[in-house]
Amino acid sequence: MSERGTSLLSIEGLTKRFAGLTAVDDIGIEVAEHEFLGIVGPNGAGKTTLFSLIAGEQRPTEGRIVFDGTDITGWPADRVAKAGLVRTFQLMRPFESMNVLENVMIATHQHTPAPHAARHKALDVIERVQLGRYATAMPASLPTAALKRLELARALALDPQVILLDEVLAGLVPAERAPMIELLRTLHGEGLTVMFIEHIMAAVLALSERLLVMHEGAQLALGDPREVTEDPVVVEAYLGEDYA
Amino acid sequence: MPQHANAAESTSAASPWRQQARSPLLAAGIVILALAAIYLFGNRDSGLVTQSIVSGLLLGGVYALVSIGLTLIFGVLGVVNFAHGAMLTLALYFVYALTTSAGIPVYLSTLIAVPLMFGFGFLVQRLLLNKLTTEGSHEGPLLITLGLQLLIVNTLLMVFGGRPVSVPGSVDGSLRVFGAVATYERLIAFFGALLVAALLTLLLRRTSFGMSIRSVASNAQGAALVGVNVGRVYAMTFGIGAACVAVAGGLTAPFTSLTPTVGESFTVLAFVIVVLGGLGSVVGAITGGLIIGLVQTIGALYLPGTGALLLVFVVFVLVLLFRPQGLFGVRP
């Protein structure tokens, strides 16, 4: 499906220690351009912290993050996002005082200062994630599935090169998952590089080209999703219970 | 609310003393050096300097007590009580009314004013603030306490008028300390304030009620889960804050000239003290109070009128620039 290009995002020895706890422990991965990398692991494995480190919300204790040839370690979150590396939040964080369209405009404004053009572009993205009928609704009135799409729309509206998706399927009923998976597949097909934290194994296997398994902050396995999920170490550490 | 977390760390038991023993020592060192410098090179009569130090410490003790109330309310509720100075004024007028109209001696009046003010604070929290604080809104409570401040000051203005009045003193005479004069009334105020501060610290650290206050400060939701009545703890805390102010009011009444706006400057002074000491820290409030008292009286040796108060703000700006977490605070 995709050509494996050169490394777009390279993470070297990334470590985050809090008082007495190593949340992320020496993670090193090369994410190729146009890759779809799945990340799984039990709760508390450090997946979301890994995203926060990459996205610049927290400073790593050790390690380096190189994005598109530039060392972005320690950059503040806004600068990372502007450079083309954008995350979504597992617990949706809409701007409550703004309707869906205005929420997405916050993102399209980044590269489009003129209000009308930013508005047009925002509406395009909204249509694309099939939120059109909610364009003027306030976030408080949206169902979970729509909020998840809003979260995704805002990130896409920044025209990212790499998108970090934190459990965009969580909280959706099975019937709502399939269209979301389809949407992610299309976006990836169009050239987006994706890092994808997810608990729902069927989705991970359907989408991921490579799979990173994290356990207690560290990398437990990395490789072909099918092979990794059959790796006895992985099965024992984590999948045993969930995957059966 | 992030400020809850660090406030809790600093109000909680021994942490300010043990973990950060260096900053109070450093502060004490700077103060002693500064005082020594003033004696040696300050170009002022040393007797005058001694007098200023004594007066400054006496004043600082009262400041400390007022600030403890503010810091406690902030540490537990996350609310900056803008009406703090106005509550002090209210307590002063309570004492004034009791002494002048009922002829009750001033310190006895204070004993009556304290439970009244406690009840007042309790009700304010219960009726006006509880809903907003439990929702975690920070501008709501701020606006309510602002409204309360305006209401108290202007109601007092309507009832008592704007002309200054004074409470008849009950203890005459003074004591000489190192050649400086300290009136008994001021000494009583100082030691009374420190005594109440010490009792309060004991209450917070040693009693089960203190435990529940500290648990609410560090994690209100968790405390509620283990059966603490959070709303009640909030109301009690506000009540205690008001009671501190009432004690301070009663103790200072004999040497204060009362106007409805007399407490106004205390809100900002207490805030500066609390910032200096570290938000939410009781020990910080005491240290900060004493330092600010000294800054004011020593400053008055060099700057006339309200100039000394300006120095207090210089300290505030310096803290904001170089140590925004205060002496005993934890950087957010």
Next chain:
Amino acid sequence: MKQTETELPRVAADDPRLRDTDLRNSLITLGVLAVVLAVLPLVVNERIESILVLTLIFAIMGVGWNLMSGFGGLFSFGHAAFFGVGAYTNAYLVIEYELSPWIAMIIGAVFAAAIGTFIAFLCLRYKLAGAYFALATFAFAQMFLLLAQNLEFLNKTDGLSLPILGEESFWHMQFRQGNDWYVWIPSGLLVIALGITILYARSRPGRYVQAARDDEVAAASLGINVMRTRLVAVMLSCAVTAIAGAYYAQYYFFVGPEQAFGTHVSVQAIVPAVLGGIGTIWGPLVGALIVGPLAEYIKELLRDPPSYLEFLQGVSGLDVAVYAVLLIVIVLFMRKGIYGTLKDKITERKNQ
């Protein structure tokens, strides 16, 4: 910078959702307001005109406060600092350098914006937001009050009196008492301040600051430099408030420490916005239309009370006590203020 667009049908250029009807409606309302304010001095008497001027000054302050505290979410309890800087700068420059108040007003606004930005930077540097920010701004206002009381060149507690020219001059903003220009000028200033608010709230920096107010972390994750966007709001807010101060000095020919930097000045900036609706465009104006006349009415009432209120004769403080009660009631029962609550009701009805 690659995907989308090409393969997918774009939203048609005439899609109704692309029209910013809110912006259009706001500008139309502003136009109507401007016409009303232009006609008003022609039809009311001089006494009402003086109440109107006071109300307009309240409204400009409220609009200024609302820019940073309403839209920006940075609660200021010390807007007197910026009002006072505007008032004093205006008075000082007009007295010492015989500058036109128009120029002095602009210099004062720039000066206040610079000071406000610096203060906000100090406070925001360590993420000291919320209540801490509110009291820090309050402390700065108190500090300026003390400075004004102690500085020789500002004439200490006596304050500065502006020279009276004895001839009418638009350039020097001086007219015969009762001249309608005394109302038209603050009306114009208010219209400009509201215009700034309308355009700012729907511009890129304005949207950013509201996003940062709603959720700072999410805003940063979308590429917003939260500090910078907040400082822009502070700058605008302080400048608008300083202009209110400058006109105050000009209208009363006087400014003293208490009139410029007193706590009641900060309160006067907050109360209209809270009553009307924090973070709404028209809230501060609605609030000022209540507070200004109310204060005046109560003063009138106390001067000559009806028999059942005789005990209030000569008492002062009732006016402020009344706002205080209003303030508490509004915050408790009408969180979004009078205009904000009404607006929400109307939108709700429309959506049903």
